[in-house]
Amino acid sequence: MSATDYRGEATFSAYLNVHLNKVKDLNPDFKWIVVTEISAAEVLHSAESLGQRTTFITLCIAAVIGLIAFFLAKTFIGPLTVLAGQVSKASEGDLTVRLEEFNRRDEIGVLGQAVGSMLDSLRDQVRRITEVVTVLSSAAADISSTVAQLATSTSKTSAAVTETTTTVEQVKQAAKVSSEKAKKVSSSAQQAVQVSESGKKATEDTVHGMNLIKDQMESIGETVVRLSEHSQAIEDIINAVQDIADQSNLLAVNASIEAARAGDQGKGFAVVAYEIKNLADQSKKATEQVKSILNDTRKWVNAVVMAAEQGGKAVDAGVTQSLVAGEAIQSLASSVATSSQAASVIDSTSEQQFIGVDQVARAMANIEHAMRQNLDGTSQLEAAAKELEELGEFLRGLVHRYKI
Template sequence: MIGRFRKSLAWRMALYFGLLVVVSLVLLALLGFFYERQTIRDAVFARLIAFRNVSRERLQEYFQERVGFVRLISRSREVAELLAFAVEEQASGGGAPEESGSRRYGMLAQRAHKRLSSDEAFGAFDDLVLMASEKLAVLYTSREGLQSVSNESAHAKRLKALEGVWKQVTKKKGPVLGDMAFYEPVGKVCFFIGVPVSDDHGTMSAVLVAALNIEHLKGVVEDRTGLGQTGDAYLVGGDAVLRTPSRFLAEGEVLKRKVETEAVRRVLAGETGEAVVTDYRGQKVLSAFAPLGLKEMDLADFDWGLLVEIDAQEAFAAVNRAAVRSVIVTLVLASLAVGFGFLTARRVAHPIRTLSAGASRVAQGDLSVSVEETSREDEVGQLISGFRSMLESLQSQTRQVSAGVNDLASSISQISATAVQLAASSSETATAISEITTTMEEVRQTARLAHDKAKQVAQRAEMLSQTAHDGRNVASEALNGLERIREQMDFVAENVMRLSEQGRSIGDIIDVVRDLADQVNLLSVNAAIEAAKAGEHGKGFAVVAQEMRSLADQSKEATEQVKQILSEVQRATGGAVMAIEQGNKAVAAGLDLGRRADEAIRRLALGVEEASDAAVQIASSSQEQLVGIEQLVLAVQNIREASGQNTEAARQLEGAVRDLERLSRALRDIASRVRL
């Protein structure tokens, strides 16, 4: 089957045509399926959203109406009469109403209890509980009547359910909706509405709590009209536990079954929306959800979530049935398409098989094939006409090729002889160019060596020029140093002369000091004489005269020492003056020699700079010469390469001519085998 499919165009065309139809129909069916599914999904969500919004509004209206009604009851005369009776009973300490409390209060309370328990409007509540405002205590319940007054022991179980509502009312001092809880006096799950009871002065005197079981909400939540067989609507609390029954759960699951789904998580987060989720049964459902809005209504400090759902299987049942019908229609149309394609392919394939047989004979060298003309004007007819034209053209070209092959053979012989001569000439040219290349290479090496030497000479000349420049700088600095030395020598000579003059002044001062010492010595002798004349009274003066003579002698000795030192200083100063004069002469001679050396170095530097410039010019000329030689060598190498390429081309040409000779012989053989 596979081999037939590969060899038969008709089968392939039929299959391709069928696949094309099937793919087209499948794509159309898929597009239609997804479009219809989306349309139905939007329609179902629109229905769920509408049901959710209506249910939400109805629940809000119901709670507001119930709260308003409880507030109306709290302001009624009956509640006031019952409250007065309860207060009177507590004040009297309990007992039967006939025996304790006023007879009048008892009659009013009985009449109020009768109206509250028998009236249809009042009877809409499962229980009405009147509680104290200052403490958690029950004053009256409509289910137990006047017997409940002051019977606190009977209210312990009731208080457990009412405690939360009582606390919220006493704190808020306004109406409150309490969460659902199991209310034991009723035996059912109830929700609670609490309102404050105020006296004539507006002060809260009691709390009225109404208990309603969840049956009251069934008319709103469980009205599933338009939701089909799997539609469901239920409430969940903030703890994700059911607050109303679900279609698929028993009523006893309320306040027990925890529903942890994506829709519940989102609605408890305060989100309003819709989504396809998995419900608590594990089924795919379309869910529309929204918070009930108890906080917004200022009825409670909590909120419940409202969820409206329908199974996805039921919602998309019509789409699934349409998908099955689309598959059946697609298979039928595909079968028809395959049959029609096969018939069409056979009509196309028959003339193609005829042309294929003729083409096989032409491939074997038989050009005597004949193809009949056709009256078809479609693509197959054009193919037949084209094959006929090709065959006629091929026959004509074959005849021309046979004639051209003979001419080609004679031309190739002439080209072959020319190619041999060209190859020999190219070889000789390549040899001569190779010798020239070798010579130019030697010239280039010589020029490179000359350039390197010139470059070295230029570098050394540059170094010598720098050295001469440094020598000039050193000579100039030496001359400046000698000038500074001469100035310092002059300054020293001047100071030494000044020192010599000051030494002579010091000698004059020493002579004066020596004369003073002689006079003091003479005075001391006179003082000693006068002291001797005075006797005992002149002894003290004699001691002073002796000390003065001693000081005069010491002054003379010190003066002699200073004079000797001063003489030595004067002699040293004279020697320094002589040395300074000789130094000045030596510095003057050094300055003269330095100036002559500076002039000689300057002339040497000029000569070195001229030699350096000449060396640089020589190096530049050798560089230009080397560049020219390099270019010449490169040109010769290019010529050598071109010559080699010409030689190789000549050899290739010679080989190509031989190949042409073989080809011409082969063409003659082929032309001889073709039948025209």
């Protein structure tokens, strides 16, 4: 810190607190301080002398540095400035610059030769890039033209494939309907075969039944003939009984006459004769009734015989017709079986055709999907070719900036 001494002169002083509590005969409540002072004039005199010497040395160093800088500027900065100018021209696109004056054997010469080699390499690369850009532009134009033609062709092909796919789908639907109808025809044909087989069996059963009826009718006819013969025998017996009744009646009349002649002795015989006459009359009436019944029975028997004969003829006709119908049904069954086999073949063929058309439809759908992808890819390729052509033009514009 700065202060003044007892003489009023400026000084620099410093102080330090000192603890003297352990010293005898000193008041412990006092605070002791050690103070040192030095004259400010004495201190500043040394500093001014040092500053003057420092300023002189600094001026000398600056003069030396200036001389060195002038020498370096003349020796190095000039060539570097020329080199910087040439490099600046090259950066602006002028690659015609030459660095032939840099034949020095120092670092600047090495730098100039390196920059010259770099410019030579850059000129060669720009020349090659120009050639590549020319080829690239031509190829891009050809690719664009080819891709445009390919896009047109792909679009037409896609339209044709779409139309073909639609047609194949229609054919598939038609084949499906045909297959379903063929299955129905095959099912109907099989049912017809079953019906014809049933008809054939029914006809055979009918013929068999008609033959049984014919046999029964013949048996009935024979039975009726035997019944007619028995009726005739019964009639003969009835006629004999009637004759006996007539004779009994005649005998009863004669007995009555004889009983009347006998008087009282003949009364009992008269009663017997009367009873015999009644029995004869009853027998006559009974025989007449039986005869009437036999006549009716004979009529019925004759009717049954005629009916049996007509039934036999009808049965014969029915058997004949059944045989004809059986042959017709047999022929129909054969035709239906042939038709059923043909329908089965048609059904199988239609199903195979439907499967084939379905496979074709799936293949066409896959082709259509692939064509759409190709069309999208062609569009992307066309866009890429256009971008490539634009890139070629951009590179050509960049290369034209350079002079070689």
